[in-house]
Amino acid sequence: MALLEVKDLGISFGGLQAVDNFNLSIEKGELYGLIGPNGAGKTTVFNLLTGVYKPTAGKVFLDGTDITGHRTEEINKDGIARTFQNIRLFQQLSVIDNVESALHSFEKYSTFEAMFHCGRYAGAEKKLREKALEILKVFDLDMMSEILSSNLPYGQQRKLEIARAMATEPKLLLLDEPAAGMNPNETAELMDTISLIRDKFDITILLIEHDMKLVSGICEKVTVLNFGKVLAEGETKKVLADPEVIRAYLGDDE
Amino acid sequence: MMSFLTSFVNGLSLGSIYAIIALGYTMVYGIAKMLNFAHGDFIMVGCYIIFIFSSNLGLNPVAAILIAIVLCTLLGITTERVAYRPLRNAASPLAVLITAIGVSYFLENLALLIFGADTKSFTSVVPWAGISLFGGSLQIQGITIVTILVSLLILIFLQLFVHKTREGQAMLAVSQDRGAAMLMGIDVNKTITLTFAIGSALAAVAGALLASAYPSLTPYTGAMPGIKAFVAAVLGGIGSIPGAMIGGLVLGIIEILSRTYISSQLADAIVFGILVVVLIVRPTGILGKNIQEKV
Amino acid sequence: MLKKKMLSRNSKGRFTTYGIVIAAWIIMEIFMRAGLMSSHLEGLLVPMTYYAIVAVALNLCVGILGELSLGHAGFMCVGAFSSALFSLVTDGVMPDGVRFLIALVIGVIVSAIVGFLIGIPVLRLNGDYLAIVTLAFGEIIKNIINAMYLGVDSKGVHISFESQMALNMEPEGKTLINGAMGVTGTPHDANFTIAVILLLLALVVVQNFIDSRDGRAVMSIRDNRIAAESIGIPVTKYKMLAFTISAAIAGMAGVIFSHNIATLQSTSQYFGYNVSIMILVYVVLGGIGSIRGSVIAAVILYLLPELLRGLNKYRMLIYSVVLIAVMIINWAPKAIEKRTAFFDSIRKGMKRNGTA
Numbered sequence: 001m002a003l004l005e006v007k008d009l010g011i012s013f014g015g016l017q018a019v020d021n022f023n024l025s026i027e028k029g030e031l032y033g034l035i036g037p038n039g040a041g042k043t044t045v046f047n048l049l050t051g052v053y054k055p056t057a058g059k060v061f062l063d064g065t066d067i068t069g070h071r072t073e074e075i076n077k078d079g080i081a082r083t084f085q086n087i088r089l090f091q092q093l094s095v096i097d098n099v100e101s102a103l104h105s106f107e108k109y110s111t112f113e114a115m116f117h118c119g120r121y122a123g124a125e126k127k128l129r130e131k132a133l134e135i136l137k138v139f140d141l142d143m144m145s146e147i148l149s150s151n152l153p154y155g156q157q158r159k160l161e162i163a164r165a166m167a168t169e170p171k172l173l174l175l176d177e178p179a180a181g182m183n184p185n186e187t188a189e190l191m192d193t194i195s196l197i198r199d200k201f202d203i204t205i206l207l208i209e210h211d212m213k214l215v216s217g218i219c220e221k222v223t224v225l226n227f228g229k230v231l232a233e234g235e236t237k238k239v240l241a242d243p244e245v246i247r248a249y250l251g252d253d254e
Numbered sequence: 255m256m257s258f259l260t261s262f263v264n265g266l267s268l269g270s271i272y273a274i275i276a277l278g279y280t281m282v283y284g285i286a287k288m289l290n291f292a293h294g295d296f297i298m299v300g301c302y303i304i305f306i307f308s309s310n311l312g313l314n315p316v317a318a319i320l321i322a323i324v325l326c327t328l329l330g331i332t333t334e335r336v337a338y339r340p341l342r343n344a345a346s347p348l349a350v351l352i353t354a355i356g357v358s359y360f361l362e363n364l365a366l367l368i369f370g371a372d373t374k375s376f377t378s379v380v381p382w383a384g385i386s387l388f389g390g391s392l393q394i395q396g397i398t399i400v401t402i403l404v405s406l407l408i409l410i411f412l413q414l415f416v417h418k419t420r421e422g423q424a425m426l427a428v429s430q431d432r433g434a435a436m437l438m439g440i441d442v443n444k445t446i447t448l449t450f451a452i453g454s455a456l457a458a459v460a461g462a463l464l465a466s467a468y469p470s471l472t473p474y475t476g477a478m479p480g481i482k483a484f485v486a487a488v489l490g491g492i493g494s495i496p497g498a499m500i501g502g503l504v505l506g507i508i509e510i511l512s513r514t515y516i517s518s519q520l521a522d523a524i525v526f527g528i529l530v531v532v533l534i535v536r537p538t539g540i541l542g543k544n545i546q547e548k549v
Numbered sequence: 550m551l552k553k554k555m556l557s558r559n560s561k562g563r564f565t566t567y568g569i570v571i572a573a574w575i576i577m578e579i580f581m582r583a584g585l586m587s588s589h590l591e592g593l594l595v596p597m598t599y600y601a602i603v604a605v606a607l608n609l610c611v612g613i614l615g616e617l618s619l620g621h622a623g624f625m626c627v628g629a630f631s632s633a634l635f636s637l638v639t640d641g642v643m644p645d646g647v648r649f650l651i652a653l654v655i656g657v658i659v660s661a662i663v664g665f666l667i668g669i670p671v672l673r674l675n676g677d678y679l680a681i682v683t684l685a686f687g688e689i690i691k692n693i694i695n696a697m698y699l700g701v702d703s704k705g706v707h708i709s710f711e712s713q714m715a716l717n718m719e720p721e722g723k724t725l726i727n728g729a730m731g732v733t734g735t736p737h738d739a740n741f742t743i744a745v746i747l748l749l750l751a752l753v754v755v756q757n758f759i760d761s762r763d764g765r766a767v768m769s770i771r772d773n774r775i776a777a778e779s780i781g782i783p784v785t786k787y788k789m790l791a792f793t794i795s796a797a798i799a800g801m802a803g804v805i806f807s808h809n810i811a812t813l814q815s816t817s818q819y820f821g822y823n824v825s826i827m828i829l830v831y832v833v834l835g836g837i838g839s840i841r842g843s844v845i846a847a848v849i850l851y852l853l854p855e856l857l858r859g860l861n862k863y864r865m866l867i868y869s870v871v872l873i874a875v876m877i878i879n880w881a882p883k884a885i886e887k888r889t890a891f892f893d894s895i896r897k898g899m900k901r902n903g904t905a
Binding site: 523 | 611615616619669670671674678680681682684685689692693696710822826829833837862865866868870873876877880881883884
């Protein structure tokens with residue numbers, strides 16, 4: 001049984017079929033790439049998987065459970081976390097608060113306890129903080145925990161966004177162009193981070209990426225999307241060698 | 255039956271005024287993506303200008319209205335340039351909203367200092383007494399007829415302008431995607447300035463009609479009609495020009511009918527109750543399109 | 550190490566705020582006891598404090614939740630009238646302290662409920678709707694109460710929107726709300742000390758809330774709603790929570806208001822749109838998101854025009870100009886850029902001088 005099973009997924013915006021008949025099957029532990037030219041509908045697929053858009057056709061199964069039509073916050077609880085193409089951090093919160101807000105359902109206490117800092121408050125907050133620091137340590141961000149997240153350098157902001165997503169302990173992590181805007185050094189560091197978290201957290205990853213070096217370097221399998229439809233899928237090397245894919249995507253160099 | 259017809263016609267007239275104001279709101283909201291809280295106060299400024307030139311200085315009402323249109327347009331452009339444009343890309347969307355409230359408050363209090371709190375009695379800009387139907391049992395005032403006609407003319411003019419001219423097309427483009435419009439070589443600043451100019455000119459026209467139909471003028475004259483016109487714009491579908499027209503008419507009729515048949519004290523509550531119902535049932539309004547936030 | 554850091558992050562700023570409030574209270578009390586305070590200034594102390602409370606409440610809404618409310622004067626109105634009615638009906642039935650405590654709870658709960666009901670249609674939407682709906686609410690509630698006649702006799706409660714006579718009460722019936730004349734005879738239960746205690750309570754609740762898991766959730770929604778949803782935060786629930794708390798605290802200020810005034814009237818002067826704007830001015834000038842700033846700004850901006858009578862005529866005009874100027878200086882991207890560059894150059898200059 002695959003971890004993520006997408007069947008005939010589709011959405012149209014005012015007559016325009018943005019994603020059509022999209023199928024995808026990702027096994028547990030895989031690092032899977034979703035590639036395709038600009039405007040192919042890759043981010044739309046992410047938005048469909050995470051409930052930002054409601055699909056007009058098809059089904060999404062996570063670990064055998066039907067999660068089609070769930071709200072975004074429910075889907076996170078179902079086990080999918082994501083990052084965004086244009087980084088979406090909580091800019092006016094500190095680095096550690098960004099992670100702690102993602103941990104909010106791990107240690108619960110009532111609003112009354114929150115307003116008067118009594119009861120479970122102190123213990124829960126201490127645990128949350130320790131846990132957040134632990135996560136930040138994995139991403140080498142623990143020394144910057146008190147900095148405002150918007151003051152982090154670009155590469156670190158990307159990392160923090162991944163750390164925040166990981167804090168929700170997802171089964172499946174969706175990364176939307178994690179290397180966008182990064183220099184080769186930062187990209188290399190990012191590839192290490194991605195491999196590291198996969199090993200350390202035993203997680204399944206689906207990523208959208210334009211950087212072919214990164215895709216062929218770390219993705220075992222890819223799906224190519226073109227005009228909202230699947231053009232090819234399979235082992236990365238084979239797919240990237242497919243002449244049709246080269247014509248549609250790689251030939252159309254940007 | 256005749257009293258119902260009278261109320262209905264009065265509602266149509268008030269609704270036409272709301273529609274003209276709502277057109278300004280909806281265009282600014284659709285294109286500049288901001289709620290210009292001071293829009294209602296532009297109306298009040300227009301009223302006072304007409305009052306000075308027409309009642310005090312004895313100028314021809316039409317000339318006074320033209321002066322008011324020019325001055326209100328300048329006021330709108332200046333306000334946008336000085337107070338709103340610097341905050342267009344502010345980190346918080348509340349920044350420009352709070353500033354607009356500041357502008358509204360500024361205009362009201364400036365008028366209070368200059369003209370005082372006492373009510374000025376406004377002379378109607380339409381001297382025509384109107385017509386009488388059904389042997390005198392249905393009286394329709396001249397200003398009522400003029401108001402309805404003017405609002406229709408404005409609607410037709412705006413529809414033609416937006417769909418048939420370069421500037422209008424630029425407005426549509428900016429309202430749909432400001433970034434893409436900029437990439438296509440559209441001058442976004444100029445387009446937004448033009449939008450404010452049109453909106454403010456319409457406010458002056460609305461002011462002339464409003465003060466003629468309800469001839470008591472105070473610094474707060476524009477505030478309530480302004481807010482109700484925003485409700486009308488939401489009801490019709492914010493961002494939609496025909497929507498503003500429909501929303502304005504519906505709201506005006508409901509308000510006058512509630513005043514006549516339910517309670518004049520509760521009429522305002524009913525109008526805002528409609529806003530709440532719209533927000534619950536259909537937040538995009540009657541003609542509004544569902545806009546997906548870009549992720 | 551960890552513990553120390555927690556204390557420095559969470560507690561220090563909070564206790565400074567409490568310290569400032571308590572110190573101010575002690576100084577005022579000394580001046581009052583020593584007879585050094587004019588009766589005019591003495592009369593301003595309680596209003597100053599309840600406006601500080603509403604400013605704290607509004608800052609929770611504007612600065613932490615990131616939604617604009619123009620109806621906080623309306624919530625004050627709800628808190629004021631609901632608690633005053635209770636106190637009026639139960640006057641003489643129970644000890645004063647108990648009565649005021651129950652009145653306080655009633656005022657807070659009723660305004661919380663009203664805030665919750667207003668939040669339902671609006672807070673699940675994005676955009677500027679809350680500002681309009683709260684503005685409308687504030688005006689409507691003020692007008693309705695202003696037109697309402699309410700009385701009670703042995704047959705029960707009577708309501709009319711026409712006149713006191715239309716209540717049709719028995720001769721020994723008691724008129725509670727007499728239309729525009731309002732409510733008279735509410736026991737004078739609130740004083741400066743009680744107001745300061747309630748200000749401290751509001752500060753504790755709001756600052757603790759901000760520094761909790763709930764507060765982080767609310768602020769994450771403010772900073773990026775879509776990202777907050779993506780990490781499993783139920784957005785509408787937390788928006789409703791913060792807004793309801795904010796309305797409840799504004800209602801608490803209303804309770805002090807009604808128990809500190811001889812005749813409670815639902816007029817624009819007390820509960821109109823202007824009052825909501827004035828409180829917004831306090832919040833903006835004190836710093837959006839800075840709870841301590843709201844208290845300080847409320848106190849200074851309330852006292853200043855009252856003490857400089859000549860200024861009063863121009864007060865609103867000055868406030869509006871200051872509001873616009875502060876917004877542009879603090880929030881315009883270009884102004885921020887210039888300010889950062891300016892301070893950087895100063896810092897560099899100082900460093901150079903230091904090493905030279």
